[in-house]
Amino acid sequence: MSEETSMSDSVWILGTSMTRFGRHEGLDVVDLASEAALGALDDGGVTVYDLDALACGTLFAANAGVGQQLLGQIGQTGISVYNVANACATGATALRVAVMAIRSGEASMAMALGVEKMGKMGLLGSTPKGAGRAKVFEPSGRFGSVRSVDGILGTKTMPGVFGQAGMRYAHDHPGVGFEQFAKIAHKNHLHSVLNPLAQYRKPFSLAEIKASPMVAYPNTLLMCCPTGDGAAAAVLVSGERLSTLSTDQRRRAVKLSASVLTSDPYVEGGQVQPDVNTLTRNAADAAYEQAGVDPGDLDLVELHDCFASAELIHYDNLRLCEPGGAGDFIDSGAPCRDGAVPVNVSGGLISKGHPIGATGVANVYEIATHLRGEAGDRQIPDARVGLAHVIGLGSSCAVHILERSAA
């Protein structure tokens, strides 16, 4: 296939950047967005005046017009701005919007940006209404409840939901349990030591991980992602427009060969425990087909390890292991950075951090940086194909497959 043909009707990452994840005292959401956006433009050798569209993902500031505020700081060009929010899939949804803008032909260059300013915000929710003594019980809401049910009819908090998802896999697959989940956190904390942009860069022993305070069994504190601040951006370009750019820009461009977003189809039980498996399998299968790639072709994967128990089930959902073989997969060391299918070499959400809106773009930054051979100490040698996965409870799942430029 000639370069001319391969570049038409295709979408490429021209430039990408992310801030360090963690606490950024004194910087607001627009500061973080500006740092990532300007970084991605500089990386791609273009300016804000080259963009036809901006998709901006942020969750907790979703009604603040952050995309427009960003352009207000870096160049108010009057282009279309799409502010999006989609739970933990917010950043990946911004990426999807930019991809659709280019695939439709309405834009030839678009930016996807994800940003979040969380500080030390927890994800456990606030004091439930009616937890104290009620005046007079009155059924209300869709379930006709007379008081909060949190902690009585089980849990709907994220650590518990993903704990239950992991334990359900353990129910169906003997040999999976606390030990396997702990090994995943151990791996990801080791990986982040090599990543200068990660929130934590400290290795922990398996014993320390198991002994850290329990949040929601089987996930201890060191098996849960932290909250934090950060931003990531990617400048996408059509193959046609890329062909007009410099040799160096074309050489460093990374092909986005699949972009898929799914929501959860009906399953029995989905009303009481979100099914994070079916929509992930659907997204992965569609992405492999779109890219013409097999799971066996992947050189690295960044997947949504909001909790260690989540990473384990996604080995199976993304077809990285034999069906039912996620326990053996981690036991064998396959997802370690020197293993057969390195998973979360950035440190993953558990150790790199999870500023919610930024995560889905940061995963793509990580893959693209390896495919360009620019990942420094943590480079996976000769990486050619990578996959980025995120999931937002509710639920949404995005899978993107990236390939190194042939040029």
Add this chain to the structure above:
Amino acid sequence: MAAERIPLVAYLVLEPEPHLVAQKCETCGARFFDRRNGCGSCGGRSFEPAPVATAGHLRAYSIVHRAAPGVAVPFVSAIVEAADGTTVRANLVEVPADPAAIRLGMPLRLVTYPVGADSEGTECIAFGFAPAAR
């Protein structure tokens, strides 16, 4: 005098014996616990009440140690598959909050217990699942 007991949620029926009642889609049979606008499984629009089996087994659980202020911890959140195939979420009760005491697949039965009263003395009755007598 006002009712002395009220169920925590409308899908818990206390008399004659405590049990759950689902809204069952008349077209495809999908069962739901909330107020429905339509069926998420097939798009159907008519439902009928369907009692849910009170016996089941433990499909998954999490022992929650950190929760919102005001929620007592630790507690065991359980995903239970009722004998008729309906999935239910509730606390596992009458079992220590310790993984050594909990076995995936263990047989369970629905139980009810009071969780506070209002200013008129009406007691709120919740449900949970306890190990079934062997």
